[in-house]
Each structure stands twice: as structure tokens, then as C-alpha cells.
Amino acid sequence: MSIHTPGTPENVVLAQSVNGRLRAEARIVAARAFLFRCLGAGAFAALLGLGTGAAFYGYATMNQFDSAAEKIASAMQAALSEITLKTKGEVTLTDNTLRLEGGLPRGGAPTPTQAQLGNDAAPASKAPVNTTFTVFKQVPYMDGQIVTGWNFRANEDVPFQQYCYFSRRQNEAKGQVEIKIDLAMDGKVLPQPAKSDVNLEILGRNCVWSEGKKT
Structure with a gap:
């Protein structure tokens, strides 16, 4: 080193x-x-x-x-x-169908045509014929519906008669049947049956009366 x-x-x-x-x-x-x-x-x-x-x-x-x-x-x-x-409307009333040209008159309320009213129809006996039509208002209730009918005479805007009833269908051994219970007439509830479990007063609150009438 x-x-x-x-x-x-x-x-x-x-x-x-x-x-x-x-x-x-x-x-x-x-x-x-x-x-x-x-x-x-x-x-x-x-x-x-x-x-x-x-x-x-x-x-x-x-x-x-x-x-x-x-x-x-x-x-x-x-x-x-x-x-x-161009508009066309189709409105169904119960079993009858109205076809209206130009929309619905009277703010949407359907009215029958002259042909549907059949003012010229007459029986073979030539007896006088009174023509009326009915408008139905339906309110769903439980398993059925509450129906209010307004009966009109031809060319009149105010119903001359109103009625209300509860309707529902049920199955029986012989087939399906419809149960109908009358509730009111012309805005007034019918008398309560003595042996009925159905309270007409309560159901009648769902009736739809013309001109704001209530039960």
C-alpha cells in the first residue's frame, strides 16, 4: 500500500x-x-x-x-x-253510442240527435208517442256502483224525473246476476226498509242530482 x-x-x-x-x-x-x-x-x-x-x-x-x-x-x-x-267525437251512454260532428255541445254534455230520438216513428195504432231519453251518472262504490238517472223529454234541458240506485253483479250457481237497490227519487232518499242491512242514507250521499240537489 x-x-x-x-x-x-x-x-x-x-x-x-x-x-x-x-x-x-x-x-x-x-x-x-x-x-x-x-x-x-x-x-x-x-x-x-x-x-x-x-x-x-x-x-x-x-x-x-x-x-x-x-x-x-x-x-x-x-x-x-x-x-x-276537423274534429269528431264519440260518447257512449249506457248501450247507445252518439256520434257528434264538431265536438260536444253544451259544454261537453252529450245530447241525442234527431235521428236517434226518432220523432217520426209511430206505432201501427197511430197512438200519440212521448219521446224521452235518460242520462246516467255513475259513481263507483265498494264492489258495485251508484247510478243516478236523469230523464229528459225531447228538446228540454231540465230533467222531469231523477232516480238513484245501487247496482252490483255477483256470481250465483245459475250464473251471474245483478243486484239492484233503489236509493232515492228526485233528490230525496227513500224510506229505510225495516229488515234491510243497507243504509240508504249513506249510499244516497253518492247520488248525483241535477241543479245541485242533494239528499
């Missing part, structure tokens, strides 16, 4: 080698740092570009949809302005 004294050629060479290696390592570290900075800047620029592109694409898409919607609305408006609409 030999120890070199300061200033000897061997020490100078060794110092130069150490300094060269340290400078080389410093350059490597600096190069790596520069590389990382470049990668970070590139990633930031790429993300910024993607975000900007997506924003422009969304803006263009929204403008495209708005323009299409405006075009469709304008086309529909132009088409509807040149079209004449």
Missing part, C-alpha cells in the same frame, strides 16, 4: 477523474430533470388540447341541435298554418 503525497501526479490524475465523474453525473441528473419537465409540459399541452377540442365539439353539437330544432319547429308551424282540422 502506498500513500501519495499532495501534488503528486497520481493525486492530480485521481482528482481529475473524480471531478469528471461528478460532472458527468450532474449532467445526467440535469438531463433527467429536463426530460421530466418536458414530459410534464407535453402532457399538460395534450390535456389542454383535448379539453379545448371537447369544448369546441360540444359547442358545435349544441348549435347543430338548436338549429335542427328551430328548423323542425318552423316547418311544423308552416304546415299547421295551411291545414284545416
Whole structure:
């Protein structure tokens, strides 16, 4: 083992080698740092570009949809302005069907036509004929319904008679039968039967009377 004294050629060479290696390592570290900075800047620029592109694409898409919607609305408006609409209504009353041209008269209340009233019909005996029609108001109640009938004479707007009853169907051994219980007449509840479990007063509250009449 030999120890070199300061200033000897061997020490100078060794110092130069150490300094060269340290400078080389410093350059490597600096190069790596520069590389990382470049990668970070590139990633930031790429993300910024993607975000900007997506924003422009969304803006263009929204403008495209708005323009299409405006075009469709304008086309529909132009088409509807040149079209004449004709309405037809169909209203069912119990077993009879009324077909009305131009909508429903009297604020939506159906009325029979002259042909359905059959004012010209007459019996073979030529006896006078009284023509009437009935409008039914039905209110669901338990397993049946409460029906109010308004009887009208031809060409009259006020019913001359009103009645109300409870109706429901039940299955029997011989088939299905309808049970009917009379409740009221002309806005007044009928007398309560002595042996009946049905309270006519309670059921009669569901009757629908003309001109605001109540039981």
C-alpha cells in the first residue's frame, strides 16, 4: 500500500477523474430533470388540447341541435298554418253510442240527435208517442256502483224525473246476476226498509242530482 503525497501526479490524475465523474453525473441528473419537465409540459399541452377540442365539439353539437330544432319547429308551424282540422267525437251512454260532428255541445254534455230520438216513428195504432231519453251518472262504490238517472223529454234541458240506485253483479250457481237497490227519487232518499242491512242514507250521499240537489 502506498500513500501519495499532495501534488503528486497520481493525486492530480485521481482528482481529475473524480471531478469528471461528478460532472458527468450532474449532467445526467440535469438531463433527467429536463426530460421530466418536458414530459410534464407535453402532457399538460395534450390535456389542454383535448379539453379545448371537447369544448369546441360540444359547442358545435349544441348549435347543430338548436338549429335542427328551430328548423323542425318552423316547418311544423308552416304546415299547421295551411291545414284545416276537423274534429269528431264519440260518447257512449249506457248501450247507445252518439256520434257528434264538431265536438260536444253544451259544454261537453252529450245530447241525442234527431235521428236517434226518432220523432217520426209511430206505432201501427197511430197512438200519440212521448219521446224521452235518460242520462246516467255513475259513481263507483265498494264492489258495485251508484247510478243516478236523469230523464229528459225531447228538446228540454231540465230533467222531469231523477232516480238513484245501487247496482252490483255477483256470481250465483245459475250464473251471474245483478243486484239492484233503489236509493232515492228526485233528490230525496227513500224510506229505510225495516229488515234491510243497507243504509240508504249513506249510499244516497253518492247520488248525483241535477241543479245541485242533494239528499
